[in-house]
Amino acid sequence: MRALIVDDDRIAAALLSRALADWQFEVSVAHDGEAGWDMAVALAPQLAIIDWMMPALDGPGLCRRIRQDATTAHMYVILLTSRDSRSDVVAGLDAGADDYLVKPFDLEELRARLHVGVRVLTLQERLADRVAELEAAVSTVKRLQGLIPICSYCKRIRSEGNDWEQLESYISEHTDAQFSHGICPPCLAVAIADLDKT
Numbered sequence: 001m002r003a004l005i006v007d008d009d010r011i012a013a014a015l016l017s018r019a020l021a022d023w024q025f026e027v028s029v030a031h032d033g034e035a036g037w038d039m040a041v042a043l044a045p046q047l048a049i050i051d052w053m054m055p056a057l058d059g060p061g062l063c064r065r066i067r068q069d070a071t072t073a074h075m076y077v078i079l080l081t082s083r084d085s086r087s088d089v090v091a092g093l094d095a096g097a098d099d100y101l102v103k104p105f106d107l108e109e110l111r112a113r114l115h116v117g118v119r120v121l122t123l124q125e126r127l128a129d130r131v132a133e134l135e136a137a138v139s140t141v142k143r144l145q146g147l148i149p150i151c152s153y154c155k156r157i158r159s160e161g162n163d164w165e166q167l168e169s170y171i172s173e174h175t176d177a178q179f180s181h182g183i184c185p186p187c188l189a190v191a192i193a194d195l196d197k198t
Contacts, residue, residue: 006036033057
């Protein structure tokens, strides 16, 4: 899974990068918010760890930009900061972060939070695939809806123009169904009996 680290502290970014690489992430690093945005658009990472305090564009600003763009809005974002007040946590989450981690942080806690992100992203991908399958199925199927007036004797259907038409014609016109004709065993027996009479 592709991950982006955006942190102007080069030592912290290097430590994070090494840890994520050890956890089997494909890691890219940017050292300010604008460069982070450019990499987010160019590389389409699924996950980002963003520092709050950065030159050019700060973490919350980058979170907002990520959420406002349809190509990056799906990204799972962890905001990393030394700011730990309740109002800062709320501001970070309101800006679009999915999670919030206060420095100094424990690497095992970060690993666990990243795994939560991976689970969320995996569920989102499965849901998107399922939605695409359902949309494809709906677009290829026409469905009959409402009451269909059918003659109880000859099985013809009354159309919108008050004409009576064969069941096969009506269904073919209103759905994508195609008919192949055959004869069932009881009808075959009746047909043979009728032929024997003549």
